[in-house]
Amino acid sequence: MAEPVDVLVLGGGPAALCIASELNQRGVAVAAIAPDPVDDPWPNTYGIWADELKAVGLEQLLEHRWSDTVSYFGEGGSTAQDQSHAHGIDYGLFDRAALQHHWLKRADGVVFHQDTVQRVEVNGATTNVCCASGSTLQARLVIDASGSRTPHIRRPDQGPVAGQAAYGVVGRFSKLPIEPGRFVLMDYRCDHLSEEQRHEPPTFLYAMDLGDGVFFVEETSLALAPGVPYDVLKQRLQQRLDLRGVEITEVIHEEFCLFPMNLPLPDRNQPVLAFGGAASMVHPASGYMVGSLLRRGPDLAQALAEAIANPSLDSAALAQRGWQALWPIELVMRHQLYQFGLGRLMGFNEALLRTHFATFFSLPREDWFGFLTNTLPLPRLMGVMLRLFALSPWELRRGLVLGAAQDQAPRF
Template structure:
């Protein structure tokens, strides 16, 4: 075969389908059937899907999209910040089906890759079952924890952790018909809890009396434990007199936010989480898969047309397309910004996001979707700095000392 894809999640299906559409001979190795239902929800700004013509893959869509950055206790602090842009939730089955239909003809081996080795012009993959498969190029799309992709060790990797519940409640936990991107109000927390790593509520009305509520930590190393997130979610609901009457689904998420870029010289290519494509500022990735998958597949299809190119040369062409210098520099800027935010206490973090979302919509949207060219991204970051109050500027430039921030102490330790 031309390409062997490792993994069976969104990244693997995306790149396999795009290559298949370009006439590339593709096969895959996945530990579970690739049509098994995906357990987690995937949200996206509707304009991201509009840009690629895939708005029909949304199961839910909200125009009433807001955040809260106060700490409760007064009318002003409880005011919502309207984002003025639609947000959507993927129909996971439809998204999966979309990629599987475009990957029609791809053979998926239900197995686990144990060893990946360069074998001259090709690469061989030895599986747990004893099977060995060979291809001109191997693409690892099996996630951020893959052992087959080399990357530098730059210290502890910060994870975005979340615990959520899809269910029914004694009364609506948020306003009907609303999507809440971030609710940083902390009036439900004790003084001790307010000195601990901040978390926020991510929530949406799914209709028919069903809501999804999720307590989320932006980023921390190690990640905030699920039991802490669950307790905080319960406290948040209890303060507002809300009880969970039926749990339809529980969600547990933990994924890396500041994973170093892979070694771009290695003869195995990566895509998705394995390629550090999770946005360091937002934690989102599906939009990037949909935008960048076609270009990567096209570059690989053109390179594969040259029969003299072996695994190393093909992977090099893929890495160049996936991580050109422009995107590497943007990634480094986002990593720097995340490092600063990880040191912020509750008050600074709320101030930061209130300031950030006061930027013009096209600027904060472009920042969160990684669609701003490098010069524009730098200009937006400078504008954000100019709008920030003095204490926030100090934290953005110098970081926050360990004496000021328990978050910094935990992540640094």
């Protein structure tokens, strides 16, 4: 058995590297374990509002940045219904290699083990992690940052978990799929769909100009349990492009994404701590998480570093300090509000959902930005939700409070 460390982090993705690097910067003895090499390229793209990175001084980690950021909330098919809504705030796409290198550099000195975790056993003062190779690693605290599907973190069963599903293509096209130099957050136009499809769960286009004639176009479902199948998303993306006379001439990369939007918060009394998707840190309203990692990682690491300095605290006590720092009651209540809202939106058909987002983005920019980034204090968040309700037409108010009427609910 290897010599015990202060903290053993499970995982090798953004969440794992974030918390391992922050702990390492505070002098904590850290090791990590993941089934793949920690410097393997990450497959998925990560987007973020540029002001989120500006707040933490990391704007240099963006590979692409757009000032022309818009959404479409009309049904399409006419000049009025094809009008775009300008967001007036920059959006960026991470340089994944730069983000990975940033965290690996700050994690210099962390020992990374390539192995597969089979069991996590808490034994009072320390916790053992038993691996597929037969080796056992030991730490005062284990942090599971291996993703939402981890078997090592307990959480209540609250029914089916809704997933945000997306199918996308990075490629070249016969003509421009969107305006040059533009980023499209949500295109809910539905003039490419049949009448039957319009009664099914809505999807939207998320798209961006990557430069040099390359575009990323992705058909996305906000959230559904179970998630919208990839073949449905692929078909709808093709229909959307066909209507506008756009053909894919070269596929550089295909992206398939499915991640949980309303995963219940973990049992915060368990003696193993979690971070990232394993800790339900995906924003229930937007599906974003990297900004949250960058904001919340340092505070969690500081709380843990102070707790670890006390040699009398065992694994359970250290985990308890971590859970309290990661999920204080303020954040728990905000999370519950977001989950309630998502539950309502999942019951909206495309017409009601378009009305909702058109109303939401008519709020002052600082309100909708704070809502989507989970940076509003609880009283202000509640005020924004009340303001949204006041601005909403009657049918939307009814849907937000009581749920959508039967004839406004989507169905396959």
